[in-house]
Amino acid sequence: MNHIKRIIKKILGKKILFYYNQIKRVSINVYSHENKVISIFKSIKNIRVYNSKNKIVSLSKLFENIKINKITNKNDNFYYDIDFFKMMNTPNSVIGNLCLDYSKILNNSLEDVKKHLNNKNIEFYNTEFETINIIEKYIDKIVKLNSKNITVCTNLSNIKNNKASSFQEALQRILFFNMLLWQTNHRLNGLGRLDKILIEYYNNDIESGVLTEEMVKNLLKEFLLLLHKDYKFKSNSLLGDTGQIIELGGIDKTGKYLCNDLTYMFIELMEELKLPDPKVLVRVSKNMPRKLMEKSLECIQTGIGCPLFANDDVIIDKLINFGYDKEDAYNYGTSACWEPYIIGKSSAQNNIKSLNFMFPLNELLEKENLNKITNFEILLKTYNNYLERYVNNLISDLKKITFEQDPFLSLFIDDCIKNGKDISLGGAKYNDFGLTGVALSNVVNSLVNIKDFVFDKNKMTLIEFNEIRKNDFEKNEAFLKKLKNNGPKYGEDDDFIINLSNNIINFASSIFENKKNILGGKYKFGLSSPNYITDSKTSPASFDGRKNGEPFNVHISTDVSNGYTGLINFAGKLDYNANRFNGNVVDFFVTPNFINDNFDKFVDFLMASIKVGFFEMQMNVVSSAKLIEARKNPEKFPNLVVRVWGFSAYFNDLPDDYKDYLIERALKNESHS
Amino acid sequence: MKAIVSNIQRFCLHDGPGIRTTVFFKGCNLRCPWCSNPENIDFNIQEYEEDGELLHYGYEISLEELEKEILKDKLYYEENGGVTFSGGDGLIQFKKIEPLLKNLKKDNINICVETSLVVSEELVDIAIKYVDTFLVDLKILNQNDANKINTDVSLYKQNVKKLFDNHCNVIFRIPLVPEYTYTDSNIEEILKFLQEYKPKLVQVFKLHRLGEKKYKTLNKKMPEFKNITDEEINSFMNKIKELKINVEYCKI
Numbered sequence A: 001m002n003h004i005k006r007i008i009k010k011i012l013g014k015k016i017l018f019y020y021n022q023i024k025r026v027s028i029n030v031y032s033h034e035n036k037v038i039s040i041f042k043s044i045k046n047i048r049v050y051n052s053k054n055k056i057v058s059l060s061k062l063f064e065n066i067k068i069n070k071i072t073n074k075n076d077n078f079y080y081d082i083d084f085f086k087m088m089n090t091p092n093s094v095i096g097n098l099c100l101d102y103s104k105i106l107n108n109s110l111e112d113v114k115k116h117l118n119n120k121n122i123e124f125y126n127t128e129f130e131t132i133n134i135i136e137k138y139i140d141k142i143v144k145l146n147s148k149n150i151t152v153c154t155n156l157s158n159i160k161n162n163k164a165s166s167f168q169e170a171l172q173r174i175l176f177f178n179m180l181l182w183q184t185n186h187r188l189n190g191l192g193r194l195d196k197i198l199i200e201y202y203n204n205d206i207e208s209g210v211l212t213e214e215m216v217k218n219l220l221k222e223f224l225l226l227l228h229k230d231y232k233f234k235s236n237s238l239l240g241d242t243g244q245i246i247e248l249g250g251i252d253k254t255g256k257y258l259c260n261d262l263t264y265m266f267i268e269l270m271e272e273l274k275l276p277d278p279k280v281l282v283r284v285s286k287n288m289p290r291k292l293m294e295k296s297l298e299c300i301q302t303g304i305g306c307p308l309f310a311n312d313d314v315i316i317d318k319l320i321n322f323g324y325d326k327e328d329a330y331n332y333g334t335s336a337c338w339e340p341y342i343i344g345k346s347s348a349q350n351n352i353k354s355l356n357f358m359f360p361l362n363e364l365l366e367k368e369n370l371n372k373i374t375n376f377e378i379l380l381k382t383y384n385n386y387l388e389r390y391v392n393n394l395i396s397d398l399k400k401i402t403f404e405q406d407p408f409l410s411l412f413i414d415d416c417i418k419n420g421k422d423i424s425l426g427g428a429k430y431n432d433f434g435l436t437g438v439a440l441s442n443v444v445n446s447l448v449n450i451k452d453f454v455f456d457k458n459k460m461t462l463i464e465f466n467e468i469r470k471n472d473f474e475k476n477e478a479f480l481k482k483l484k485n486n487g488p489k490y491g492e493d494d495d496f497i498i499n500l501s502n503n504i505i506n507f508a509s510s511i512f513e514n515k516k517n518i519l520g521g522k523y524k525f526g527l528s529s530p531n532y533i534t535d536s537k538t539s540p541a542s543f544d545g546r547k548n549g550e551p552f553n554v555h556i557s558t559d560v561s562n563g564y565t566g567l568i569n570f571a572g573k574l575d576y577n578a579n580r581f582n583g584n585v586v587d588f589f590v591t592p593n594f595i596n597d598n599f600d601k602f603v604d605f606l607m608a609s610i611k612v613g614f615f616e617m618q619m620n621v622v623s624s625a626k627l628i629e630a631r632k633n634p635e636k637f638p639n640l641v642v643r644v645w646g647f648s649a650y651f652n653d654l655p656d657d658y659k660d661y662l663i664e665r666a667l668k669n670e671s672h673s
Numbered sequence B: 001m002k003a004i005v006s007n008i009q010r011f012c013l014h015d016g017p018g019i020r021t022t023v024f025f026k027g028c029n030l031r032c033p034w035c036s037n038p039e040n041i042d043f044n045i046q047e048y049e050e051d052g053e054l055l056h057y058g059y060e061i062s063l064e065e066l067e068k069e070i071l072k073d074k075l076y077y078e079e080n081g082g083v084t085f086s087g088g089d090g091l092i093q094f095k096k097i098e099p100l101l102k103n104l105k106k107d108n109i110n111i112c113v114e115t116s117l118v119v120s121e122e123l124v125d126i127a128i129k130y131v132d133t134f135l136v137d138l139k140i141l142n143q144n145d146a147n148k149i150n151t152d153v154s155l156y157k158q159n160v161k162k163l164f165d166n167h168c169n170v171i172f173r174i175p176l177v178p179e180y181t182y183t184d185s186n187i188e189e190i191l192k193f194l195q196e197y198k199p200k201l202v203q204v205f206k207l208h209r210l211g212e213k214k215y216k217t218l219n220k221k222m223p224e225f226k227n228i229t230d231e232e233i234n235s236f237m238n239k240i241k242e243l244k245i246n247v248e249y250c251k252i
């Protein structure tokens, strides 16, 4: 798919790519029951794109034309309706992959926002003012058509003039803004720390008797289902990758762990609904109640791959050291999958490019005179040279990006209004770009194998070894197996491996340091990336025993049978300081029986792992047998959910190569136990 | 000083309380035909072949390295997890590793040992100083039948007595093998024995054939055994329960 996109972009330009993406999304979401050609044809026929040089003109045309629906079911508690057919033309990159500060949105009306608009930059001010007017008009239109549903109408009207005052109203307001984001071409829209944001409304309504716990649960269920229903439209390249992430729990500045009834309720609902999306992340800490860890594990046990754990005890310090204000760091959420994100204050494009550690090694092998590499130190040094060149190229590529002017986001992301500057021009408080790292594992294992076979044991020269690799290990099956099994490997708590990994990432870090991106922010990267399959297709065989085109290793994982503790120890010793905190996820498989039989000890393990200091963690709890069965008979497993990248997805929605890779990893895990 | 181990397995959840690291020593005085670790019976490193490749059962490891390996998972052990010495016979190299045991105790690491307890008194004396929990095999108690597995019942009984005289924490483990341990007369003896000692916990388990491949590599054949039914296991467990002794069934 990505090739096709690249080709389209090259030949026809980004405008056509924009159309291509939108048509694809609409056809798959609205007409998935139809034949593919018909669905595309119908989508093309029905799509309307509003295209004006002036953003405000496009915006107002869009909102004038959006089809507003009547709430037909009088039991519906919310209005949430995206008109997939109406859109603005946004050929440049739309800033997305972020999360608005919903606590602020609940506490302020649109009129309150207007009060902050000042005269600093007249043009910006007028645009923002107009944008609010457009939203207000849109609200009026919805209200007019649905006047019979008084609660929904009041809740919507209040967005204009009042702060939210009830639990249901708070949910409606979040839904409304989420809907606006999707409607205006923003992708990967996070939901934020909903347990923390909503608890005040919940407590008030429960105390005053307006709501019972049961009613709250039902409202939340409706809320989640509404967010889920258009997941196909909302997904990026893989179905399920919607970025609708909810962060739960977390420590405050005093180290106290905050969680509440809603924390548990959200997890219970995830467990009950078994939906891949929205997804949940739990901010964990050694100070968290064991009960919450138990509840989280129960949810994971169902196999839906969530929650993901983010370790406050590790992450927050890194954010502060990088330069985020303490208060902001403690209130972190994540972009789409796992990249720590300063909620409501950052334009951070945290998945702007992949940083592939294998590419510079490939280039080295192509261009370098291998005779000159006579020992491991020289090899490392040469690799670093190529890494430096590669990173510098990435940085200059990133200079070419232009972002779409975005008056809507600029209203709600700090400090655009204060600075009088659109978010696309760097108006936000933080403007750092994030890269997602992939294939470090394969590079480390490759280097270890070269060291072992060429320099330590003198079994062959590097040139000979390289020839075998270039031939894709053909007729060298026994040697290939040896390469695959040769240890120690990435993901083991072995001093040499840990030092080597840290050396490479520290060096990569230093290249990025002091470089400014086009919005004036810095660069950061992490060691997990969605690109382990896409990037690998064009990457030749590697010394770790990976054949031509085979996937790279996933995130921070291992296929060594040293148990889970070794992997966590390894992750705990990686150095995430400086700019290396853009998502570092330990990823592993567990069989359902293993957790069932050892539930308490598994909770012990997770609690201990927090202290050992993993950065983030996710797992797939499923047996290979089930996956294999589902691969053969998809119709029997319509609801089977698995974890890929940093989200959960229906197994049946995934491309075959992803399915096969999951099966391969599940089998590997089981062969150890 | 070096020990000979065949494997160090981390994150073990079945070899004692909490999360544990299990060290498999080579060497055992017994010869149980159902043994699931046949590669650990011989005291020495053994060569074997797999897919045309020459490999070894067992390797030498210095006490320092062994300690380092055990401490790697210290943070997971918390209060009750720790290290389990197994084998072969977990006690068999205790004299050699006494300095290691000393260090582990200093480090507050919980120590378990899995043993046939058919070992010299000297080893038992060392163990009593350091071991927190003994997982003691309970197999055949009649010397005549016991010859089949090369055990010494009186030495065994003497060692058990010593552990209880010293108020050690003992869990008995009974493998249920129809032709050997699960005979009417042996069951009777076992029950009598349990009644005498009233251990805090008894674990029973069925034998499994996961070690079959290893037998092959050693040019041996794992014998066939009669199956034992769930009813038989339950009725045996009930008899132990009647003695007011905790009993649990261990899945592997």
Ligand code: SF4
Residues within 6 Å of the ligand: B028, B029, B030, B031, B032, B034, B035, B036, B037, B040, B041, B087, B088, B089, B116, B137
């Ligand atoms: S005592 Fe244990 S290790 Fe020794 S032979 Fe018997 S079963 Fe195997």
